[in-house]
Amino acid sequence: MTDQALIDLAFTMLGRSYVPYSKFPVGAALLCADGTVFTGCNVENAAYGSTICAERTALVKAVSEGRRDGFERLAVVGKSTDYCWPCGACRQMLYEFAPDLEVLVARGDGAFVKLPLRELLPHGFGPASLG
Ligand code: THU
DSSP states (O other): OHHHHHHHHHHHHHOOOTTTTOOOEEEEEEETSSSSSEEEEEEEOSSSSGOOOOOHHHHHHHTTTTTOSSSEEEEEESSSSSSOOOOOOHHHHHHHHHHHHEEEEEEETTTTEEEEEEEEEEEOOOOOGGG
């Protein structure tokens, strides 16, 4: 799957976001080595801290379906003029299962950048850190 196709899938997820509080929809699409894509959107809550981000929705969908490895690329998109950078909690959750993930980060106009998760989360704390 091309980077653009993954970005496009993430953009389709903006319509599923539940964002009555922030009004800031985010979409995500996580590509596995076998071509499977798990999509996600942010789902907010009246108890604001219970909100789950789009990237973690996609990741948790994948893990709950039995996937624990083979994650290759993630697209995360928003509608704003700036790039929709993944938050710290999402970087950390992704690092657990996919430290070598490539991350595509898009702006509302569709422009995107691609960078390794290891660059977004240098010296990440992962399973090996507990050894
Ligand atoms: N959000 C995400 O979905 N992903 C991120 O990495 C950053 C923030 C969501 C959470 C909340 O619903 C809204 O964006 C505003 O913070």
